[in-house]
Amino acid sequence: MRAERLVSTAAKNLAIRAGELTYQGNPCKNGHDGIRYASNCRCVKCAVDDALKQNESRKAKRIAADIDRVARQKAMQEPDYSRLNSLWLSL
Numbered sequence: 001m002r003a004e005r006l007v008s009t010a011a012k013n014l015a016i017r018a019g020e021l022t023y024q025g026n027p028c029k030n031g032h033d034g035i036r037y038a039s040n041c042r043c044v045k046c047a048v049d050d051a052l053k054q055n056e057s058r059k060a061k062r063i064a065a066d067i068d069r070v071a072r073q074k075a076m077q078e079p080d081y082s083r084l085n086s087l088w089l090s091l
Ligand SMILES: [Zn+2]
Pocket: 028, 029, 030, 031, 032, 043, 044, 045, 046, 047
């Protein structure tokens, strides 16, 4: 195990004993400053970024569903002119 990893693990264990949620670990692969969750060693900034992306994705899906729902409602409210025309012609 590399020295950096040992220091990071020791910092994590100290944080857990102290009841801290985060500790200063090694910078993550995305270049963040190394603040990590003590519970799972995950980079806090990466976790926030992922949560934001997930929220954006959910938001986009919700908006698309709303657009679809409004289009369906509008289609239901508009009279069916072809049917009306055939009724008119049959009179
Ligand atoms: Zn990160």
